[in-house]
Amino acid sequence: MSPRERVQELQLRYAHAIDDDALEQWPGFFTAEGRYRVIPRENHARGLPACLIDCRGVAMMQDRVASLRTANIYNIHFDRHLLSPPLVEAPEADGTVRARTQFLVMQSDQSGVSKPFATGVYLDVVELGGDTARFRERTVVLDSYGVLELLATPI
Amino acid sequence: MKLADIPVHAAAPADPLDGFRWPTDDFTRTPYRVFTDEAIYQREMERIFRGPVWNYLALEAEVPEPGSYKTVQIGNVPVVVSRNMQGEVTAFVNRCAHRGATVVRQEFGRAEGHACIYHQWNYDSSGDLCGVPYRRGLNGCGGYPKDFKPAEHGLQKLRVALYKGLVFGSFADEPPELLAYLGTNIVTHLDRIFVKPLKVLGYHRQRISANWKLYFENIKDPYHAGLLHTFMATFGVYRSTQKGHTLLSPGGGHAVVYSVTNTDSVESVVEAYQGTDNKYQTDFALQEPGLLQWSPDFHDGIGNLIVSVFPNMVVHQILNTFATRQVRPLGTGAMELYWTYFGFEDDAAERTAARLQQLNLVGPAGYISMEDGEAIRLVQQSITGESRDATSFIEMGGRGPIVDADHVVTEVCTRGLWQQYARTMGFAPEAAA
Ligand code: FES
Ligand SMILES: [Fe+2]
Numbered sequence: 327m328s329p330r331e332r333v334q335e336l337q338l339r340y341a342h343a344i345d346d347d348a349l350e351q352w353p354g355f356f357t358a359e360g361r362y363r364v365i366p367r368e369n370h371a372r373g374l375p376a377c378l379i380d381c382r383g384v385a386m387m388q389d390r391v392a393s394l395r396t397a398n399i400y401n402i403h404f405d406r407h408l409l410s411p412p413l414v415e416a417p418e419a420d421g422t423v424r425a426r427t428q429f430l431v432m433q434s435d436q437s438g439v440s441k442p443f444a445t446g447v448y449l450d451v452v453e454l455g456g457d458t459a460r461f462r463e464r465t466v467v468l469d470s471y472g473v474l475e476l477l478a479t480p481i
Numbered sequence: 482m483k484l485a486d487i488p489v490h491a492a493a494p495a496d497p498l499d500g501f502r503w504p505t506d507d508f509t510r511t512p513y514r515v516f517t518d519e520a521i522y523q524r525e526m527e528r529i530f531r532g533p534v535w536n537y538l539a540l541e542a543e544v545p546e547p548g549s550y551k552t553v554q555i556g557n558v559p560v561v562v563s564r565n566m567q568g569e570v571t572a573f574v575n576r577c578a579h580r581g582a583t584v585v586r587q588e589f590g591r592a593e594g595h596a597c598i599y600h601q602w603n604y605d606s607s608g609d610l611c612g613v614p615y616r617r618g619l620n621g622c623g624g625y626p627k628d629f630k631p632a633e634h635g636l637q638k639l640r641v642a643l644y645k646g647l648v649f650g651s652f653a654d655e656p657p658e659l660l661a662y663l664g665t666n667i668v669t670h671l672d673r674i675f676v677k678p679l680k681v682l683g684y685h686r687q688r689i690s691a692n693w694k695l696y697f698e699n700i701k702d703p704y705h706a707g708l709l710h711t712f713m714a715t716f717g718v719y720r721s722t723q724k725g726h727t728l729l730s731p732g733g734g735h736a737v738v739y740s741v742t743n744t745d746s747v748e749s750v751v752e753a754y755q756g757t758d759n760k761y762q763t764d765f766a767l768q769e770p771g772l773l774q775w776s777p778d779f780h781d782g783i784g785n786l787i788v789s790v791f792p793n794m795v796v797h798q799i800l801n802t803f804a805t806r807q808v809r810p811l812g813t814g815a816m817e818l819y820w821t822y823f824g825f826e827d828d829a830a831e832r833t834a835a836r837l838q839q840l841n842l843v844g845p846a847g848y849i850s851m852e853d854g855e856a857i858r859l860v861q862q863s864i865t866g867e868s869r870d871a872t873s874f875i876e877m878g879g880r881g882p883i884v885d886a887d888h889v890v891t892e893v894c895t896r897g898l899w900q901q902y903a904r905t906m907g908f909a910p911e912a913a914a
Contacts, residue, residue: 369683376683385768397711477846
């Protein structure tokens with residue numbers, strides 16, 4: 327597979343895992359020191375650092391999953407991640423690849439009503455190993471930063 | 482009836498709300514209709530947000546330089562907070578004095594003046610009208626009448642008062658003196674936080690499908706915190722068994738609720754949570770406990786503090802995070818909550834990093850606050866369709882006088898909110914009015 331295909335494969339598996347409520351798989355898409363951030367577009371554009379979610383390392387992502395499963399109470403919902411094909415840069419010397427990908431997350435409730443919930447762009451740094459591909463960084467720049475109700479599960 | 486008996490000026494039809502009164506004079510009940518009634522909402526916009534109150538507008542740090550501005554919403558009115566070219570903080574309604582278009586279209590920016598796009602009326606950074614195209618017409622045609630005075634057509638101004646970097650605004654001609662409006666308890670706790678110049682770290686915004694007052698009730702209610710927010714109960718950030726205080730302002734509408742960390746024992750917690758849905762899980766630990774590492778900014782042990790000021794301001798300190806929250810009503814059944822996070826200008830890089838890390842706890846995605854939006858949404862959803870006299874029940878901490886408490890197992894601040902609300906709205910039972 328080309329670097330581009332490998333990045334897209336990683337992104338699709340990530341999206342399907344979340345949409346299938348297999349949140350436990352989510353941290354596994356990152357390198358051990360990987361970073362996952364959801365930042366409102368208004369903050370990103372103005373150089374303000376505040377994020378909605380900022381996990382440094384897989385342990386923090388596992389904590390988020392554990393908290394969502396056992397501690398937090400949030401709206402019962404189902405997500406659908408719709409992705410554009412990734413725009414992939416040429417691999418860097420260390421084998422990492424940068425990619426930009428548009429997304430739309432639709433959210434459905436228990437009465438079967440679906441709403442657009444989140445849209446924006448993923449700014450990814452993907453580490454390609456021999457037969458592995460993992461996110462070193464996944465920055466979710468959120469256009470829909472007027473968050474509808476709340477943001478519990480990862481985008 | 483003879484013609485002469487017909488009054489020339491018919492009396493204005495009576496407002497059906499004029500007969501509406503709170504059912505109990507210690508505010509232990511709240512009629513659910515205040516969360517759904519359109520006429521009540523319209524009266525709130527007029528009597529509260531455009532009435533004799535101080536609304537929270539912004540932080541001075543958000544408009545740092547001459548010409549800096551930002552747009553906000555007070556009640557249902559769009560407002561611009563602007564530092565004028567002379568360096569003073571001003572505020573004006575973002576609605577052109579000509580035919581009503583929105584004048585300032587960017588959320589934030591810096592400009593010496595503002596031109597309305599529609600017919601190019603030009604306003605300065607204080608909202609005063611300084612230029613109008615074609616004022617004397619074009620080629621002898623048109624133009625404004627000779628008696629047109631630009632000074633009479635500026636943008637509508639709010640009165641502005643500053644306190645330690647917080648900007649407040651009022652639509653009232655003669656608003657109360659700000660510090661008297663806030664009262665000693667609020668001022669004392671603002672003084673504790675606003676000790677030096679601030680650095681803005683960013684924003685969160687949240688759209689909640691609930692009436693704005695349900696959020697204000699929620700924020701004044703420390704009783705729910707340990708029960709709804711399980712993350713806190715589990716990790717000891719805050720529990721109802723911790724020592725804390727519940728302090729009110731003279732009218733009851735503002736409150737300070739805080740708790741002091743590590744003042745409870747495992748035994749007291751286990752006992753307190755008996756009979757609940759297993760909120761306290763002693764075996765649940767974070768793999769990355771750094772999230773809760775707290776190096777206090779102040780030395781009083783307060784780890785969780787909420788200051789709320791009627792009608793639209795919340796200030797919080799949760800561990801090392803600080804934020805203001807502006808409550809923006811969007812009709813009877815919706816609101817925007819606008820969070821401004823800040824630290825101090827002289828924070829070292831590690832201190833800023835710690836604050837940013839702890840933002841995982843707060844905001845619409847926060848471990849200890851995501852539930853609030855859901856809880857009040859559930860209230861709004863189920864009270865829609867309630868009968869007109871249905872009420873909630875607010876007696877945790879007892880009935881009667883609305884006074885400070887040296888604990889946080891109480892809904893007294895919620896009753897205080899309703900007292901000030903009912904008086905401002907003309908809904909107070911006669912005994913309390
Ligand atoms: S509406 Fe603003 S200039 Fe006409
Ligand atoms: Fe809460």
